Amino acid sequence: MTCEEAEVLIHALIDGELDAGHAREVEAHVEGCAHCAALMKEYQEIRQAIAESDLRYKAPLELRRKIEKSLPQPQAQAAPTRRSVLRGFALGSAVSAMAATGLVAIVLRNDDEQRIENEVVSAHLRSLQAGHLTDVISTDQHTVKPWFNGKLDVSPPVIDLTAQGFTLIGGRLDYVNAREIGAVVYKRRQHVINLFVAQTANTERKTAKISTLQGFNIRRWSDRGLNYWAVSDLGADELSEFGDKFEGAMRANKEG
Amino acid sequence: MVVNASQDDPEKARRFREAALPYLDDAYTLARYLLRDAADAEDAVQECYLRAYKHFDSYRGPAMKPWLFAILRNVCRAEYARRKTAPTAVEELPEGGEQTPLWNEAPETPEKQLLRRFDGETVRKLVAALAEPFRETFVLREIQNLSYREIADVAAVPVGTVMSRLARARAMLRSAWLAEQEQAK
Numbered sequence: 377m378t379c380e381e382a383e384v385l386i387h388a389l390i391d392g393e394l395d396a397g398h399a400r401e402v403e404a405h406v407e408g409c410a411h412c413a414a415l416m417k418e419y420q421e422i423r424q425a426i427a428e429s430d431l432r433y434k435a436p437l438e439l440r441r442k443i444e445k446s447l448p449q450p451q452a453q454a455a456p457t458r459r460s461v462l463r464g465f466a467l468g469s470a471v472s473a474m475a476a477t478g479l480v481a482i483v484l485r486n487d488d489e490q491r492i493e494n495e496v497v498s499a500h501l502r503s504l505q506a507g508h509l510t511d512v513i514s515t516d517q518h519t520v521k522p523w524f525n526g527k528l529d530v531s532p533p534v535i536d537l538t539a540q541g542f543t544l545i546g547g548r549l550d551y552v553n554a555r556e557i558g559a560v561v562y563k564r565r566q567h568v569i570n571l572f573v574a575q576t577a578n579t580e581r582k583t584a585k586i587s588t589l590q591g592f593n594i595r596r597w598s599d600r601g602l603n604y605w606a607v608s609d610l611g612a613d614e615l616s617e618f619g620d621k622f623e624g625a626m627r628a629n630k631e632g
Numbered sequence: 633m634v635v636n637a638s639q640d641d642p643e644k645a646r647r648f649r650e651a652a653l654p655y656l657d658d659a660y661t662l663a664r665y666l667l668r669d670a671a672d673a674e675d676a677v678q679e680c681y682l683r684a685y686k687h688f689d690s691y692r693g694p695a696m697k698p699w700l701f702a703i704l705r706n707v708c709r710a711e712y713a714r715r716k717t718a719p720t721a722v723e724e725l726p727e728g729g730e731q732t733p734l735w736n737e738a739p740e741t742p743e744k745q746l747l748r749r750f751d752g753e754t755v756r757k758l759v760a761a762l763a764e765p766f767r768e769t770f771v772l773r774e775i776q777n778l779s780y781r782e783i784a785d786v787a788a789v790p791v792g793t794v795m796s797r798l799a800r801a802r803a804m805l806r807s808a809w810l811a812e813q814e815q816a817k
Contacts, residue, residue, distance in 0.1 A: 383799060383803075384795060384796055384799040385795075387795065387798050387799045387802060388780070388795055391773065391780070391798075393779070393780050393795075418747060418806060419802055419806065421747045422747060422802065422805060422806060422809060423774065425747065425749055425750070425755065426755065426759075426774050426775075427774075429750075429751075429752040429755040429756075430752045431661075431752060431755060431756055431759065431774075431775050432657065432658075432661045432775060433657070433660055433661045433664045433673075434657055434660070435656045435657050435659070435660035435677065436660075436674065438674075439656070439660065439674045439677060439678060440653075440656055442678055443653070443656070443677075443678055443681045444649075444653075446678070446681070446682060446685075447645045447648065447649065447685060448641040448642055448644075448645040449642070449645075491646070494650075498650060498654070501654075502654060505657075508657070
């Protein structure tokens with residue numbers, strides 16, 4: 377093998393794209409050729425340096441929003457069913473009052489809940505990719521909460537639960553049900569908990585419900601006009617504990 | 633059938649969201665390196681997702697990521713054509729460019745000491761400075777982790793061309809790296 381050939385093939389060798397026979401030939405050449413051996417070492421170093429640098433870009437949220445908008449919207453929003461319209465009436469003046477103040481009324485049907493749980497798990501999975509977990513990194517609730525101001529039509533409650541064994545690590549804007557949503561991120565040991573918070577027209581308190589989807593546990597509840605979804609690979613017992621601690625701290629805040 | 637289409641759309645949109653949206657950052661990253669402009673990259677990715685959705689019915693593979701990339705690459709090529717002044721457009725590269733012997737590219741004897749490490753910003757700059765189509769091949773391999781076969785499909789060239797482009801890309805990057813290192817001394 378000539379150096380000319382080797383200088384092309386060492387790349388395929390580094391990338392693991394050569395079959396065993398060719399790989400042996402290139403390795404044999406590199407062993408007997410100081411020039412090619414040194415080159416290969418440098419290319420490996422560059423490759424390593426590239427792998428360790430963050431060369432990726434994060435798509436702007438505005439772009440995600442534009443693409444979402446260009447796709448047909450979920451059926452429930454495009455054409456409300458008779459039942460959901462009736463339920464809207466049943467909610468009565470509370471909804472009208474909120475509609476009047478510009479709040480968006482969303483009436484959830486059961487299959488919507490299922491679909492949204494799917495989306496929430498997808499958002500959780502996305503967040504676990506390198507560099508996607510947090511837009512604002514801070515263990516200080518007084519840094520994370522103001523960060524959401526002006527980015528969403530509702531400011532998600534941010535509560536420090538470090539003393540209760542759940543470390544606040546930051547916040548993020550995400551996209552669920554074709555709209556922007558706040559995600560507050562906690563950790564217990566190595567497990568990430570995403571707490572998604574969205575506004576709802578329904579101010580009725582709904583007690584927690586645990587479900588499992590694609591191996592993730594979801595604890596869903598509603599309180600004072602906000603829907604919550606806590607998603608994690610934590611066991612159902614520990615995720616329930618998280619939700620209980622969170623709700624407990626919310627009540628304490630309200631009373632205090 | 634219009635009636636059926638309207639009933640299928642939300643379901644199709646849901647499947648498309650789940651299949652394609654997780655690759656939004658990957659697509660945006662590729663567009664940034666291909667077009668070297670943030671606003672153009674955004675437009676290209678949006679157009680790519682529109683086209684992908686339109687053709688989603690006929691999508692049977694390959695993997696979603698290379699499929700999206702092939703669409704995105706076509707969108708970016710249209711953008712090159714629009715920027716008539718761009719001297720580095722793929723179409724305008726003389727065929728012989730790829731056959732230039734490697735040793736003309738990097739004549740220096742490889743240095744014994746470790747290569748200097750640069751911060752991410754500097755490395756991005758070095759990669760962005762690579763000429764097309766070497767930049768494209770390099771980004772698909774090193775940043776997007778595509779196999780040679782997948783890169784060949786995205787760029788619509790034989791695997792052998794992917795190999796030689798990648799060799800050239802790394803040789804050019806190495807030269808630029810050493811030059812940057814020299815300058816930083």
